[in-house]
Amino acid sequence: MTKEAARDLDRELQRAREERAALADVLAAIARVGDDATPVFDTILSHAGQLCDADRATIALREGDRLATIAGWNIPQSAMDDYRREPYPIDRSTGVGRAVVEGRTMLWEDMTEDAEISARAQRTRGLTGARSVMAVPLLRDGKPIGAINLRRTEVRPFTQDEVALVEAFAQQAVIAIEHVRRFTDTKLALEQQTATSDVLKVMSGSPFDLAP
Numbered sequence: 621m622t623k624e625a626a627r628d629l630d631r632e633l634q635r636a637r638e639e640r641a642a643l644a645d646v647l648a649a650i651a652r653v654g655d656d657a658t659p660v661f662d663t664i665l666s667h668a669g670q671l672c673d674a675d676r677a678t679i680a681l682r683e684g685d686r687l688a689t690i691a692g693w694n695i696p697q698s699a700m701d702d703y704r705r706e707p708y709p710i711d712r713s714t715g716v717g718r719a720v721v722e723g724r725t726m727l728w729e730d731m732t733e734d735a736e737i738s739a740r741a742q743r744t745r746g747l748t749g750a751r752s753v754m755a756v757p758l759l760r761d762g763k764p765i766g767a768i769n770l771r772r773t774e775v776r777p778f779t780q781d782e783v784a785l786v787e788a789f790a791q792q793a794v795i796a797i798e799h800v801r802r803f804t805d806t807k808l809a810l811e812q813q814t815a816t817s818d819v820l821k822v823m824s825g826s827p828f829d830l831a832p
Contacts, residue, residue, distance in 0.1 A: 758790050
């Protein structure tokens with residue numbers, strides 16, 4: 621084996637170790653999740669952004685007929701505030717919108733060459749600085765409920781290995797969302813049971829007095 625081949629192998633092994641560590645970190649965050657998946661989303665975006673050498677990363681979730689940005693990595697707070705004030709439309713005019721509409725991973729070598737990305741989206745979302753872009757849908761039972769978006773400000777397409785990694789992160793994001801839903805449902809059921817029990821106790825203690 622040549623020195624160059626040995627270095628390539630070392631880089632591949634190091635990359636594999638980093639990816640395994642990142643996925644384990646996300647799983648640990650999921651195990652701790654309660655009624656808020658934001659820490660999981662933050663962990664996912666941090667690892668995805670760094671391992672894929674992106675400049676920015678976001679997660680948007682479907683809320684009615686719009687996509688609300690609920691987490692971001694390497695994005696100024698003022699930009700996050702703008703995202704939250706103006707949810708994405710679920711159409712083909714933005715990267716995340718198109719990933720949700722088509723229900724599959726979308727890749728742009730250079731987004732500025734895509735005529736369907738509207739001028740409004742470029743102006744309001746700062747997409748004039750986005751060149752190579754990856755948008756991966758979050759699929760629950762085969763239906764898109766949101767998307768992860770990674771951007772580079774230069775033309776440097778994402779690789780298939782990077783796509784596979786972010787698709788794995790997308791699956792974990794959906795698992796975190798399901799954990800929150802089940803936690804919330806269980807909490808609500810317990811609160812209802814407790815309230816019913818309290819009422820029954822009062823009724824049994826005061827059978828002829830309705831005031832309590």
